[in-house]
Amino acid sequence: MNSLPPLDFPELKNIIAQCNLEEKLELLELLEKDTFATRFNKFLNSVKTDELTLEDITREVEAVRQANYHEQ
Template sequence: MKTEPIQSPSYKQVVDLVKQLNTKEKIQLTEMLEKEILDYKLSDLLKSFKTDEISQQDIDDEVEKVRLEIYERKR
């Protein structure tokens, strides 16, 4: 028995299927897509901030410097 590879549906086919959904199902699909897009955008944003150019020690040093400046101003 030979199995045929499964083809992904085309965009038009997906749209036609979505049109057949009832309102509640469309809302559920929309919410799922929004979450997926949000997850993608958040991951992309986090990747843009990721860097190896600054170490935790650099961050700690800068935080301590700012704390000292604030402390000195309050005296």
């Protein structure tokens, strides 16, 4: 079995530049699947907050319920 030498990043980018649109989209889908967990965790960390308490959320929910009830 022939072993190919590893590609460096500029070589990889050059190869990708030679791909057609369909191949690039397939590669994009593969990379999105491969990096989903990392991107999702980064998103969760960016929206994490200690500013809201359960009581704050409950008050807001009740206020919206009251407003919806009075609109009927």
